[in-house]
Amino acid sequence: MIKTIKFDPNGEDLKVVFTFEGLIVASYAFTLWEANSNNQLLYEKGNNQNPDDDSYAIPPPVINSDGRLIQLRTEFKALDPDNVKQYTITAEVFQGDKSLGKDQDTGDNTGKSQGSLIFILLSKQ
DSSP states (O other), rough: OOOEEEEEEEEEOOOEEEESSSSSSEEEEEEEEESSOEEEEEEEEEEEESSSSEEEEESSSSGGGOOOEEEEEEEEEOTTTTTEEEEEEEEEETTEEEEEEEEEEEOOSSSSOOEEEEEEEEEEE
C-alpha cells in the first residue's frame, strides 16, 4: 500500500528525512518520481554509517510536488540480531519544520541481508 501525505501547495518547501533504527548497517537509494511519469527528478544514494544528513529537499515550486512519488529502497544487515530484535526504517516528509507524516517499515532482525521498500505519494491539500 502506498501512503499518501498531503501538503500545502502555497506553503514552505518540502523535504524528506530517512532514519534507521535497530542497530543496523544500511545503504539506500532514494528516487523522487515525477507525477504520472517514469521520469526521475532525483536519485540519491546514501548509508547510515557516516555523519552526513539523510535528508533531501524536494525541488520547488511546492505546487509541482502534487502527485510526485517518493521511493526509498534500503538494503541492511543487523549488527547484533541476538540482542536487538527489531528494526525500523522511516521516511518522514516535512514542510518547513513541520512534520506532515511518515511511513515506516518495521520487522524482525534476522542477522542476514534484508531489504525494505517504502513509497509515499505527495498530494496537495
